[in-house]
Amino acid sequence: MKIKNIHVVGAVIKDGNKILCAQRGMEKSLPGLWEFPGGKIEETETPQAALRREIQEEMHCQVEIGEQVEHTVYKYDFGIVHLTTFYCQLVEGTPVLTEHIAIEWLEAHELEQLEWAPADIPAIQKLKQYA
Numbered sequence: 217m218k219i220k221n222i223h224v225v226g227a228v229i230k231d232g233n234k235i236l237c238a239q240r241g242m243e244k245s246l247p248g249l250w251e252f253p254g255g256k257i258e259e260t261e262t263p264q265a266a267l268r269r270e271i272q273e274e275m276h277c278q279v280e281i282g283e284q285v286e287h288t289v290y291k292y293d294f295g296i297v298h299l300t301t302f303y304c305q306l307v308e309g310t311p312v313l314t315e316h317i318a319i320e321w322l323e324a325h326e327l328e329q330l331e332w333a334p335a336d337i338p339a340i341q342k343l344k345q346y347a
């Protein structure tokens with residue numbers, strides 16, 4: 217069977233020096249690992265539109281999307297994830313937990329304390345470097 221390509225966007229939501237980190241549920245793929253909130257890009261969407269939609273759905277917030285942080289391609293056993301992360305600012309609302317089991321606000325140099333989804337590691341490195 218052909219392995220599927222999964223196009224995903226993630227939001228690096230910054231508030232001052234802190235970055236929002238979200239923990240995946242235990243019943244999902246990559247259980248309990250940390251990620252940037254976001255999700256799959258639907259066929260008709262731009263990455264930015266997908267990210268705005270996902271953050272609204274998952275965290276009940278509105279974000280303004282800035283520059284790209286990183287683009288990574290990572291092969292998991294369930295598919296090849298093409299992950300693009302963008303800097304974001306909250307413009308309305310306070311993040312609430314709907315799909316995730318925990319959130320943390322950490323400084324860039326603290327991000328490595330968490331166990332991240334493997335596709336996120338290049339973004340974590342980059343954020344640390346530019347902090």
Ligand SMILES: Nc1nc2c([nH]c(=O)n2[C@H]2C[C@H](O)[C@@H](COP(=O)(O)OP(=O)(O)OP(=O)(O)O)O2)c(=O)[nH]1
Pocket residue numbers: 222224225226244245246250251252253254255256297299333334335336
């Ligand atoms: N949102 C998000 N997803 C990520 C990141 N890193 C990473 O490998 N992923 C993976 C996890 C999922 O396989 C996919 C995102 O899909 P999703 O958020 O729409 O799906 P999900 O977790 O509800 O779905 P599933 O994989 O359990 O079916 O990308 C990240 O930083 N943010």
